[in-house]
Amino acid sequence: MTDVNQETVAVEKIVKDILGAIDKEREREIISRRYGLYERKETLEQIGELLGITRERVRQLEKATITSLKKEGMKLPHMEGLSALFEQLLEENGGVATIEKLSGKITDENSKIDQSRVAFFAQLIPSVTFLSENDNYNQAAALNSKYSEKNLKEAVTNTLKAIKAIGEPASIQEIAGSMGHPDAKEVASLASISKNIAHLNNRWGLIKWPMVNPKNIRDKIYVILYENEKQMHFSEIAKAIENSEFKRKNVTTQAIHNELIKDKRFVLVGRGIYALKEWGFKRGTVADVIVEVLEKAGEPLHRDEIVKQVLKRRFVKETTILLNLQGKPQFKRTAKATYTLAENA
Helix, strand or coil: CCCCCCCCCCHHHHHHHHHCCCCCHHHHHHHHHHCCCCCCCCCHHHHHHHHCCCHHHHHHHHHHHHHHHHHHHHHCCCHHHHHHHHHHHHHHCCCEEEHHHHHHHHCCCCCHHHHHHHHHHHHHCCCEEEECCCCCECCEEEECCCCCHHHHHHHHHHHHHHHHHHCCCECHHHHHHHHCCCCHHHHHHHHHHECCEEEECCEEEECCCCCCCCCCHHHHHHHHHHHHCCCEEHHHHHHHHHCCCCCCCCCCHHHHHHHHHHCCCEEEEECCEEEEHHHCCCCCCHHHHHHHHHHHHCCCEEHHHHHHHHHCCCECCHHHHHHHHHHCCCEEEEECCEEEECCCC
16 A cells, blocks of 8 residues: 655545545446545536436435445555544644645645545545534544544534633634633634634634624724734735735725725824724824814913824824914914914814
């Protein structure tokens, strides 16, 4: 039997050799098409029409063929090497992993067909528990010495419950701690299986939470500013989105600027510079900020103090602040370089 390791896996050859262990051409065709081993997966109806047999007959032949392959177990071509490789990779991830992650380790391209082939292997390896994809779970594999299919689903559900209980995005270490689980890597693997959980930059949470699954431009802008922890020019935000891990990052600078203007979460604090409202910034012009500073003081202030206070709220040139003080009717000078609010301001 061919030895298989992470560096030398040739999945197409392994698929061909395993299919070669099936005696009849019709059954080979059914397995190949049903599991998407060369092209996209096909339905029972599609295969039945192609082969001139009923949907039910296709299902029966598929089940019988897979049962036969599983009985062969370690006698199948390459199975010893595949089994060792899967066990090694699963151990590295706490005993469980999504098929997508395993395929990324085993194949070069990690294409949909690659993933289908890896999923096919997982279903034949005696030491592996396979979890099929449905509305709640991504397809996954686990060591059956650690997880049955039922226990695996329960563990994923418990991870989801822990995230819901926290109520906001959290690191996987925090989530593992809340569960009393000693292995954060395993918790990350379990969380990855759930279709109701998403993660971004080591923040994990419910897929509906924008901080872990930003779907529109505004949410992506928010995440970028939140992570930067300080104001940014809209062109910098555009570049940051382009270099991010977001799924869709093809957005124009103008589109980003438009969203910054419309969304109340963002405050213009300088020429093209924006910050988050939650950081304590308020919307308004430089003159509006000067009014706020003077109202809060309740007395005339020296221009240097006004400039100092305004620069905490706006990222503009000092001359811009001074021009507003000297040229706006809502301010009046009460002494040398000292200003207060005009009576009708």
